[in-house]
Amino acid sequence: MSVQYREQNNIGFIEFDQPGSKVNLLTAETLRSLETLLDEVRSKASLDALVLFSKKRDVFIAGADIKEIEHITDAGEGEKKSKAGQDILNKLEDLTVPTLAVIDGVALGGGCELAMACQYRLATFNEKVKIGLPEVSLGIIPGFGGTYRLPRLVGLAEGLKMILSGKPADGAKAMKIGLVDRLVPSQNLNHYLDEFINDVRQGKFSSHKYARRKKKGLAAILGESFLARRIAFHQSRRSVLKLTKGFYPAPLKAIDVVQAGIHLTDRQKGMDLESKAFGALAVTEISKNLIHVFYISEKYRKLSLPAGQAGLSGAEDIVPRKIRKCAVLGAGVMGGGIAQLLSSQDIWVRLKDIRYEALALGLKSAHKIFQQALQKRRLKKHEVMAKMARITPTLDYNGFKNADMVIEAVVEDLNIKEKVFSELDQIVGAQTILATNTSALSITAMAQKTKDPSKVIGLHFFNPVHRMPLVEVITTSLTSRETIATTLNLAKQLGKTPIIVKDSCGFLVNRILLSYMNEAGRLLEEGGRQTAANSTSGIARIDKVMTDFGMPMGPFSLSDEVGLDVGIKVLHILEDGLGERFKPNGIFEKIYAQGLLGKKSGRGFYIYAKKRGPNPQIQKLFSTKSRETFDADEALKRMVYIMVNEAARCLEEKIVEEPDTIDAGMIFGTGFPPFRGGLLKYADSLGAAAIVHELERLWEKWEAERFRPAAYLLKLKEQNRKFYN
C-alpha cells in the first residue's frame, strides 16, 4: 500500500511509501487511498495533529503521475480528474484536527498542492528540499488547487512567479516567502516535529494559514490592493509573452485563472475555474508534445551506457571513472567555454594554448561567465575566486600526464588534430581519456594516431558552452565501453544532456542543422532581393519564417552568432564526406569572401552596431536572377523538410539508434521548439506521406537531388508508419 496510517502519542501519521519506487507519486490510486484514510480520521477529533510524512529518502511527493495526464484525451475527463483531486485535498484542508506536511525533500506539483492543503508545513535543511509547481513546463496548469492556494499563501507576486516559471523554491526561499512555517534539521526530526506540534497547540501560529505571512516593505503599505494586483497581472502577462512569444498557452491560462480567482471567497468557484482550464490544456497537442520532451529530457539527462551487445559484457560491470582533472587544449571560444564549465563543477583544468594572449582571453571569458553568475547571485565572490583558481594556463604539456581526460578544442583541421593526438599519445597516462570537441571531423582518424584508440571519444559541446544543454558523445568502433561510460558520467556531472552518436561526417546535430542553414542561404539567394516596394530585407523575412515556427532565432541570426567562417568550414567538411547537397550555397561564399562573418566581425547578415538591422551590403551580392518575393509557406517547408530528410538518412545510416535521440539533439542543441515535440515528433504530426509528397514535388520543381526523399522516409510512407510507433 502506498499510503498507511498509524497513531502515536495521540498524533496521527499518514505515511506515503509507494512500493517498488524511489519516489512517491500522487497517482489516482494514491489519492483514493488517501481519501479513505481522511474519511476515517475525520471522526478522530481528539487527535493533537495529523502529520503527512514520506518514508522515501529526499522525497515528499514528486508530483502527479505524468502518464495519467498524458493519457487524457477529453477535456471533460481532464476536468473531472482535476476535480477529484481537488475534492480530496479540500477534505484534508477542512479537517478540524491541525494538519501538517513534513517536507524532507522534493515536493513538486501535486506534492506541493497536497502540502498547501495542510494547515502547516514543516521543511528541513536537506538541500534536496524543492517545493514548487512545475506544471506549466508540461503545457498544463496545477490542477489540485495550486492556483488557488499558492498566491494566497505566499502573496500574488511570488505565487505568480512560481506558477509561471515553474521554478521550485529551496527550503530557505520557501521559508522566506511563507510557503513553509519552519525549517528544522533532518537529523532528530521527530524531536523538532514534537516541538512544532507543541508550538501549534500553544497557539504560536495563527490558525488561519493565509494570515501567517508577514508583509514587509512596500507590500505592507500597498497591501494587495486592487491596483497592485492589476499591475502584477499586467506585468506577468507581458513578461510571459516576451519569454514564450505566445507559443505556450499554459502560463497565460494560469494568469487568467489566478486573476479570475484571486478575489473569490468561495473556494469551490476558484477550484472550478482551475479544473476547467486544466482540462482544456491537458488535451492540447502542445501539452502532449511537452510531455514527450519531458520524457526525452529525463531519459537523456540520466543516460548511461546502453546494454552490452551480444558477446560483450553488459553495462553493470563497467564503473565510470571519476573525472577530477581535465586538460583542455585550445583556449578559444570553445576551449575557454569548456574550461569554465569544468571549473564551475570544481574539476581541475589545465588549459593549454600556444600563446599567452589566447590563454588570457580564455581566462577572461571564463571569468565573465562567473561574474554574471555572481551578479545573478548564483555564486558568491569566494566561490568565483575558488572556481577561477581551478583553471591554470600553460603553453606546454606540463600537468597533462595525470589528467583524467584531455579535451581537445584546437582549430578544426584534421592534420593539426591528428598531430595533436599523436603528441598527446606520448604524454598522457595510460588511463587518460582523449576527447575531441570537433564538430565534424573524423574521430576514428584521430584515434588511429594513438596507441590505445579505445580511449578516444568525441565530446561535442555547443556554443555557448555554459548555456547549451546538449553534448554529442561520439563513439568510434574502437571506443571502449568504459570510455563511453566515463564520458557520459562527466556530461551528467556537468549538468549536460548527452546523446550517443556514431562517428560519421558531421555527426548528428550539425549535419541536420547545416542542411537547413544551407537551404536558408539558397532561399535568400533566390528571393532575398529588397526593393522599394518590398522594404523588408529577405534576411529578416526568412529569419521571421523560422522564428514564427518557434525557433529561438532565424538561420541568419544563428549564423551571425556562430560565425559564417565556422559554418562554411563545416559545410565543406560535410560536402567532402556526404556529397553535393552540402556544397555551400553561392551567397554564403560571397558573403564569406567579403569577411562579413557575423557578430565577431561586427557585421554579418546583420549589422551589430548602435543601429542594428539587416546588412545592406548583402543586397549588392545577389545575382541578377534573384527575385524579390518568396513563398513563406514553401520556404518553411524547404527548410524544415530538408532537416527531416537528413534526419531520416541519419536513422537509415544508424548514426543514432532512435528518433528520440534526434529530437533530443535538435531541442537541446539547436533550440528546436519544444512545443512541437521535436523535429521527428513534428514530422509525425504531418505524416510521412505528406512529407514525401512535398519533397518529391520540390525535387521535381527545383530539379534538386537534395530533396529526393530518403529511403527511410519512403519506407515509413509505404508501411504507413511514423518515426515514433
Added chain:
Amino acid sequence: MERVAIIDGIRTPFCKFATDLNDVEAAELGRIVTRELIERSGIDPARIDEVIFGNVTQPVEAANISRVIALLSGIPKTTPAYTVHRNCASGIEAVVQSVMKIQLGEGHCYIVGGTESMSNIPFYFTKHLQEILTQLSRAKNVMSKLQILTKLRPAHLKPRIGLELGLTDPVCGLIMGQTAEVLAKEFGITREEQDAFALTSHRRAVQAREIFKEEIIPVIPGPKYAKAVEADNGPREGQTLEALQKLKPYFDRRSGTVTVGNSSQITDGAAALLVMSESGATALRLKPLGYVRAYTFIGVEPSRMGIGPAHAIPRVLRKAGMTLKKIQAIEINEAFAAQVLACLNALESEHFAKEFGYKGYAGAIDRSLLNVNGGAIALGHPVGATGVRLILTLLKHMKRRNLDTGLAALCVGGGQGAAVILER
C-alpha cells in the same frame, strides 16, 4: 639524520610596487606558484604533509595565508598549513621549518614558499579616528552622535601608511634605509661604491632574463586578464652609472649616501619549493635540484640590521664544517648596496673575525661568485618571498653550472641574519 632534498621550485615574475601585479593579492600569488609547482612536478597533492609559507604583511583578509593558499591549490583539506614570519627571512624560515620537520621524522614532503604583495598593504586610520568611529557606533541618539563628531579634526583623517610602518623598526626607531646609512657611515662605504654595486646588479639581472624563464611562471592577472606578465620588471636595460649618481640620498637628505637607486625595490612576488626527504625523493624516482646542508639564524643590533649576513655566514659555515673557499656561489640579499658592502668589509676584516670568534670561517668573498644573476636592487625584494627566491635562483644556477655548493644569506629587519648552505 635524513638529508633534505629540494626537488623543484617556481616563482612569479617580481614586479615593482603598484605595477603589473598590482591587482594580485598575496594569497593569489602564493596560489599560482603552489598550483604550478604541483602541476609541473606531477606530485600527488595527497602526498604533501604540510604547506608552510612565509609572509610579512599578513593580509587581514587571508588569515593564516598558507592555509588559504593550500586550499585554493587543490591540496587536500586534511593537510595542515601554517604561516611563518621572520621578517625578511620569512621565506628562509619556511624552508627551515620543513627541513627540521623532515629531520624529526614528522613528514616526507612539504610545499614551502614565500609570498608578498607590497602593493596591497592597506592604509590605516589614526587611533583618534578609530576611537571616534567606535564611539559613534555605540552612540544611542542623533544628538550624541553629533556631539562625538565635533571632536573630529582634519589631522585625524591622515592615513597611516602600512608599508612605511612595516619598514620602520619600532625598537630602534629607524626606517630600514636609515639602518643602511648607519652601516655606510660606520664602514665608510662611499656613494660611488654603492652606485657601482647597484649598476652591476641591474646589468647582471638584465643578462639573466633568459635564464630566469626557467624559474618563472607567467601570471595573467585577474580580474582583467588583459595580458600575461612574463618577466621581472625591476631590472633596467639602459641603467647607467650617471643616472644612479644623479639621485638624491633618500634617508639622510643632507649627508647620506643611500638612494632609492642603490636600495632594493619595493616589489610583489611569490616563490615556492617542493621539499622532500632524500629517501622519499628516491622512492618516487625524483631528481632533486639540490640538498640543504646547513642553516642558521643570528641576532644583531637592530639599528645595524644589515650586518646580519656577516655574522650568519661564518656561523653557518662552522655548522657545516666548511670554509668560505668551498663555496662556489653566494647570494647575499641586496636590501641595500651599503649593507652588502659593509658585510663584505666585515668578513674580510681580521679584527671582525677575531672579535666574534669567526676565525677560519670568515674571509674575502670572491665578487665574481656573488649575486651572479643580480639581486634585489634590480629584481626587487618582496619581503616574504625573497628568501625562497634566493634558494631557487641559487639552486638553478648551481645546476646550470654544475656546482656542488652554494650559500644564501639575508639581513633581517629588526636585527637578524640568516644563512643557508645548499649542496648538490
